[in-house]
Amino acid sequence: MKKIVFIIMSVFLLLPQAVEPQDVLKEKVEVVNIEVPVRVFRDGVPVDGLNKDDFRLSEDKEPQTLNGFYVRKKKMNVRNINLQTGSTAPPSRYFVLVFRVFEYNEQLEKGVHYFFDQILNKNDRLLVLVNDRTLLLNQDVWQVKRREILDQILKQEALKSRQKLEQFFLAVQNDLDQTKLRMLLARDSGFYAPRIIDFLNRYLRTWNEFKTKYLIPDLDTFYNFARHLENVREEKWVLTFYQIEMFPNMKISGRIHAQIVQLISDLQVARSEDALHARIIEQLLERIDRELNAADSFPVEEISKMLVKVDTTYHCFIMGVRREVLSEDLAYKQVASDIENSLRAITKRSGGEVIFSGNIGSALHTVEEKEDIYYVLTYEPSRPERKGKVKIELPGNPDCRLFYDDNIRADYIGEYLQKKREQDPLVILEGLKLKGRTLAMKISNFKIAGSGKERGGRLSVDIRIRDDQNQQLYDQDRAFAAQESQMDLDVDFAFLKPGRYMFLVEVHDMLTGKTIMDVLQADVD
Template identity: 25%
Template sequence: MTEKRLNLIIKVENRIQVREMTKAKILILFFSLLLFCLIYDSPTAEQLRVDQQRIQEESIVINVEVPVRVFRGNQFVDDLKLSDFEVTEDGIPQKVEAVYLIKKRSIERREEERSFRPTTIRNFFLIFEINEYMPRLNEALHYFVLEVLKPGDNLFLMTPLKSYRLSAQAMEARPKEKILEQLKGLVRRDTLIGSAEYRSILSEMEALAKSLAQLVSGQASLPAGSIDSPLMTMDNLESAGEAPRSFDEQLQRYVELLGRLENLRRVDEANFLAFADFLKNMAGQKYVYLLYQKEYIPKIDPKILYQYIEMYQDRPDIYQTINGIFEFYRRDVSLDTEKIRQAFCDSSISAHFMFITTPKKDLAGVRSDEQVDDIFSAFNEIARASGGFVDSSSNPASLLMKAIEASENYYLLYYTPTNKERDGRFREIKVKVKLPDVRVIHRQGYFAR
């Protein structure tokens, strides 16, 4: 091997060694830097916990939307600014980050420290709890369809028989006049069919109460010595070809009808809560208008019932039957109104409860008492919790007009609660306005879920 070639081989080997040493140094430097990072930049367990909590809070942050309506007298106040509102959650002050003035479906004004995207799509629920169709209901529907309902709105109609939905797309495809006529027909037909049993029960109870009152007052009499003899006071039954009932049979029949009426008008708490849950999951603004016809139950005057007890002291069965009637009259409301209030607060709706009044019938020995305690307590709580409207009148069109005027203009307030824990508990919201002599109604709370 020549000297030249030998020197060349030595040089090549030296270069390889240098390269290998360089690679080794680079690897040493890399691992040194990695070790340095692990030693000096590795977060502690506490730091990891804080970072994880921050990430979770950022990903599940709750933005609370609070519809607020402010009135001076009956006039909506529409010139309020973000700084005019004060919001507390469970008594703790919250920072209002945005306020939007909404009129019908339009955002008229906005003031934002942080941007939100309010949904102003309107979902209307018209609920008719009535036992007879009145001509003035036509006026109410006429006003609602022609003056209130707009393209893009959704309408849900609930009658004594069925529920219907008119979607925004269906409404845009049909003239309003045709929609109006169809709604009138549905409400009229469903009221006649759906409330037929209710009206029949009330009519028979009225006749029985009148008959029993006439008997004890001496206007009708029984043959001496027989309390089971027929009474000839049930003209409506005789005209129908039925044999007149005895006193025992009339009393038992009255109790039976009380039970049937109780089943028909029973308010199911589970249905209330399911409706609230359905509303909560619906996007947009939700307006519930319940038109409820006041109920008058024909009750036998207690004085007459006590007279029967005196007359038939030797009949424990009659005493027991009459005592059962008194128990029906004194029946308490079994609804958990606070639970219902919280559920409808959480659903973020605007609910309005309108009593349609009808004249009472005055009959000797018969009391026509209002039977609305259970319904009123539940819906009054729903309306109060959602910032809604409660009123009564014999004119349903006037009631609906007032309710809509009270609800179509409002503010939407947004805040991020200081308590970000999702513990499932109910949080109470209170809104104040820095103005004197105003009435503030608003959503009263939500569940932190």
């Protein structure tokens, strides 16, 4: 949304007989010109060739006059276009790479290298989100260094996530072993039925924790980078690399599953209390089967609207992960099978695609040739003081589907983030610079907890330094107790010899678990 503010001067002319001069009256009227990106599809294919007269726009059911209209067409592959047209270097673009990974394998690494070698230009800006970490890799960092830094972060984060996942799987296996032991020691089925119910409930809690952490997109992440992209004027692309993990599921052929089925049969012909236990166990098994095959909490509408609002194109690459058999009773299962459909809906609304493939390089080659075509309608609201719902129609094309943000005028992104900041702030790292041999930075917006003398924040700051030969010279992590809401930190590196260095700084808010990173390339004289 762009605002154009005009100052209108209303001057009341002096009457000849007036003895007192009249004050000049100044009235400020804010005229807001609203831009609404809209994508049009017929049978799933983008519709080209429309003009302004084809569209009708209303706000809160009141017709609005379109005062502007233009078509946007863009491709990620601009290098081939430049070679064909003989034009100069393309303008800067803004890429956001989002990784949810547990295994940085050879195919994913090749895909990352393809992105840097074939898609990303030297003057393109880059924001990277890897699991729970955020990293800015802009033009001031050498292109080859940007790739090396991302390689390193992906390897570290994949290993950390893998270790956390192993804890989930071990917890399920241990709980199952304990349940089997209790069943073995129990004398009658009526005694251990409640134990089975407890086990199945714990299994569901573990599954929901796993789903929230590893399957459902983190809304906070989307809201934060959406707010960031609202202020970006370059052409914007978001690429998500999504490894869908497997979750341990009870084998139908396993001993424990057979025992539970037999238990249900025995309880159904017993006393009424036992029959009730049998029904509860059946319902829990049905719920487990249903939840492991659905992603009902996937916020499709919310994410889609944000991506359209910030005028970006979103592509998603889904990769499976292979797992070995866990035990005689548990096997890894591909879960939440409708995630692919949910992501397909999100990407379609923003002009992108979702591709399920382990060959990320090939998948990137496919989408870089895809052209995103959409329209931008502009209008001046007849009632600028109100922020109503927008409706766009194509009267002459009833068979077309339109995707746009019907709440384009509302600052729902800002409202959400403000609420989240009050509940759980996102740490900010800024002002990273080298003064002589002293690295300076400002850290703010971290969580403050406690009261009195105990009130404060807890931060961990990790600084890594590499020389121009990519040799690591320094890697230390220090903890700080922050009493104020902002901390200015200066770290002296007197040992640095003249030359060019890469500084990677990572700040971790120990009270919220949030992490922010930044990279500085600087010369030491």
